[in-house]
Amino acid sequence: MDDKTRQQSINDHIKKDPFANYLGAKVEIIKPGHSRVSLVIDGNMTNFHGTTHGGIIFAISDMAFAAACNSHGKVAVALNVSICFLKPSYSGDHLVAEAKEEHKGRRTALYSIKIFNEKTDKLIAKSQDQAYQKDEWFVDK
Amino acid sequence: MDDKTRQQSINDHIKKDPFANYLGAKVEIIKPGHSRVSLVIDGNMTNFHGTTHGGIIFAISDMAFAAACNSHGKVAVALNVSICFLKPSYSGDHLVAEAKEEHKGRRTALYSIKIFNEKTDKLIAKSQDQAYQKDEWFVDK
Amino acid sequence: MDDKTRQQSINDHIKKDPFANYLGAKVEIIKPGHSRVSLVIDGNMTNFHGTTHGGIIFAISDMAFAAACNSHGKVAVALNVSICFLKPSYSGDHLVAEAKEEHKGRRTALYSIKIFNEKTDKLIAKSQDQAYQKDEWFVDK
Amino acid sequence: MDDKTRQQSINDHIKKDPFANYLGAKVEIIKPGHSRVSLVIDGNMTNFHGTTHGGIIFAISDMAFAAACNSHGKVAVALNVSICFLKPSYSGDHLVAEAKEEHKGRRTALYSIKIFNEKTDKLIAKSQDQAYQKDEWFVDK
Numbered sequence: 001m002d003d004k005t006r007q008q009s010i011n012d013h014i015k016k017d018p019f020a021n022y023l024g025a026k027v028e029i030i031k032p033g034h035s036r037v038s039l040v041i042d043g044n045m046t047n048f049h050g051t052t053h054g055g056i057i058f059a060i061s062d063m064a065f066a067a068a069c070n071s072h073g074k075v076a077v078a079l080n081v082s083i084c085f086l087k088p089s090y091s092g093d094h095l096v097a098e099a100k101e102e103h104k105g106r107r108t109a110l111y112s113i114k115i116f117n118e119k120t121d122k123l124i125a126k127s128q129d130q131a132y133q134k135d136e137w138f139v140d141k
Numbered sequence: 142m143d144d145k146t147r148q149q150s151i152n153d154h155i156k157k158d159p160f161a162n163y164l165g166a167k168v169e170i171i172k173p174g175h176s177r178v179s180l181v182i183d184g185n186m187t188n189f190h191g192t193t194h195g196g197i198i199f200a201i202s203d204m205a206f207a208a209a210c211n212s213h214g215k216v217a218v219a220l221n222v223s224i225c226f227l228k229p230s231y232s233g234d235h236l237v238a239e240a241k242e243e244h245k246g247r248r249t250a251l252y253s254i255k256i257f258n259e260k261t262d263k264l265i266a267k268s269q270d271q272a273y274q275k276d277e278w279f280v281d282k
Numbered sequence: 283m284d285d286k287t288r289q290q291s292i293n294d295h296i297k298k299d300p301f302a303n304y305l306g307a308k309v310e311i312i313k314p315g316h317s318r319v320s321l322v323i324d325g326n327m328t329n330f331h332g333t334t335h336g337g338i339i340f341a342i343s344d345m346a347f348a349a350a351c352n353s354h355g356k357v358a359v360a361l362n363v364s365i366c367f368l369k370p371s372y373s374g375d376h377l378v379a380e381a382k383e384e385h386k387g388r389r390t391a392l393y394s395i396k397i398f399n400e401k402t403d404k405l406i407a408k409s410q411d412q413a414y415q416k417d418e419w420f421v422d423k
Numbered sequence: 424m425d426d427k428t429r430q431q432s433i434n435d436h437i438k439k440d441p442f443a444n445y446l447g448a449k450v451e452i453i454k455p456g457h458s459r460v461s462l463v464i465d466g467n468m469t470n471f472h473g474t475t476h477g478g479i480i481f482a483i484s485d486m487a488f489a490a491a492c493n494s495h496g497k498v499a500v501a502l503n504v505s506i507c508f509l510k511p512s513y514s515g516d517h518l519v520a521e522a523k524e525e526h527k528g529r530r531t532a533l534y535s536i537k538i539f540n541e542k543t544d545k546l547i548a549k550s551q552d553q554a555y556q557k558d559e560w561f562v563d564k
Contacts (some may be wrong), residue, residue: 016255019194022185031559044163047207049279053160054203054219059196061432065531066188066195079390080362080412082223082505084533086526103546108361108412110507110549112535123526126533130507131363132389138190163535220296220531221503223364225392225412227385244368244405248555249502251396251408264385267392269410271366271503273530301476304467326445329489331561335442336501343480348470348477360477364505417464420472 001138007032009139010073020063023056023085027067033065033101038118043091057095058083061113061127064099068111069131073139076109078133083127087117094118099129108132150280151167151214160200161204164197168208174242179259184232192229198236199224202254202268205240209252210272214280216274217250224268224280233270235259240270256262283422289314291421292355302345305338309349315383317349320400325373333370339377340365343395346381350393351413355421356393358413365409369399376400381411390414398407424563430455432562439509443486446479448492456524458490461541466514474511480518480553481506484536484550487522491534492554496562499532499554510540517541522552531555 001009011029020027025039037060039045045056061083069076088094096116103110108130115125142150152170161168166180178201180186186197202224210217230236237257244251249271254267284290293311302309306411307321319342321327324366327338343365351358378398385392390412424432434452443450448462460483462468467480492499512518517519519539526533531553538548 008206014189017189017194018185018187019196041458044159048155048211048214049156049218053158053200054207055160055196055200055224058199058203058222059194062195062199069188076478077190078185078226078227080225080364081195081199082221082362082364082551084221084551085219086528087535088218102549105509108509110509112549117270125524126535126551128505128507168523221505223505225410227387227390227392243408246368249368251368253408267384267394267410268365269366269408282289296471298469299470299471299476301478304492326441328441330437330440330493331498335440335482336489336504337442337478337482338487340481340504341476344477344481352471357472357474359511362505362507363477363481364503366503367501370500385509 006139010071013138014067014070017063023059025060025063027063029067029071030118032071033068035064035071036096036098037064038094038096041089041091041093041095045093051090054085057115057125060095060097061115063066064097064113065111068101069109073137074102075134075136075138079108079130079132081127081129083125085125087122087124089117089124144153145172147280151212154279155211156176158204165244166204168204170208170212174209175210176205176212177236177237177239178205179235182230182232182234182236187228187232192231195226197255198266200255201236202266205238205254206252206270209242210239210250216275216277216279220271220273222270226266228265229264229270230258230265287419288421290312292353295420296349296352297378298324299345305366309345315350317346318378318380319340319346319352320376320378323371323373323375323377328373333372336367339397339407342377343397346379346395347393350381350383351391355419357416357418361412361414363409363411365407367407369404369406371399373408374376391407429562433494436561437490437493440486448483448486450486452459452490452494456491457493458487458494459519459521460487461517461519464512464514464516464518468527469514474513476509480538480548483518483520484538487520487536488534488552491522491524492532496558496560498559500560502553502555504550506548508548510545512540512547
């Protein structure tokens, strides 16, 4: 398997995320360690205050994180996530989460995720996520 | 409005959480500052590794947090959340998130949320959540 | 080496923490996974606002965490720490950090640390700390 | 007071940090919202494993954060900090923490702090810090 086919096979695996597909989130792997997830918010994705649900904002951030930390083909799982909420957003808004690799060690790796509102171009949340990389590959090494 | 009616009106408001209802999560306010959310995981709520999606685990934790910090009737919003993931869970599992108030200041309040797998009775995630309390009530003071 | 001698040797090792001794912090292992650190704040331990320095509050929390996660004799190191600051404290105050084990897995373990002001008996900060346990012991297994 | 004198007076206030001076940390305000703190590690700043103490790494990160969030002249205090530890460092190493403002709202502000080891030029820790800005100035508005 050449590098391009291998990366395609990694990306295909990551895009088969049931919850992402259920919500209608679009997952892109820009390059290994760098990904983007976008989602248009609808009424079902809001909370009792009438703003986008924290669970939705976290979900797209987590999808970007999972795509970035698994994009090398090794099974990586979340150890911990710290997310700060900065601004409310609403049904109809188009949110984009972008994950970047800050550090990749032997066992753990660190990602920074920024969540933007495309309409206002404002940062609405920011997350710092740490992954554990297992000794296990989901594509051929 | 007597205290019981007022609390009932707070609880009714909190339970009208569109995303909770969309997922089928059950939200309970045990008493002010203390809440519980439960959800049975289905195939749509999993990730590409085949385990419960981090976004789902966070969502029920966040619903418990939101219920607890808003259960006094004052509008409270999330400032930041730190969640540690401890064990995987799977489609068919019944997850329960329980939120407890650790501190309630004038402006901010702190909650500890434990997420259990009912089947195995194991802690699968734990979260520490900080809320900002606005000068605004969603029921009569 | 019997269990009591072994635990004593673990505790002795933990108490030889140069920074704890430099600050004058008192470290106690209550039992494996449970520890307490106390420190009287002096003028050198404050910030430019005149309150106890965040670095000092974190330090005693971190010392309690390190004592708790290493108290089994296996080398454990911090992966990540999330600390929420709730109340200011001042020079002359006596602070106490108490760490409790919330989860101990094969690789990672989770601790909850509460930092109290003895004078007011108020919670002034709370921390959620995750450790990585190496395949390495600092006393005989 | 002109802008330059005012900023000088802010910077002077921030540099009078007793704990920073006690440890020998050098605090620089590069521009409002952007700061750097450096410190050479000595034997008193290590833990019982023989590496730089987490409390020291946090302390310089916290000093950079405090400098950045107070550099506008308004009193800002830490709400919460999430720090990930990536690599050990040792007595004799020269550590540098650099804080950058990611978001500045009306009430809260967010900072990203990277802690480097000058000797190896490696990222050894990364922190995400949220501040609360009081309605209070420590220099003339």
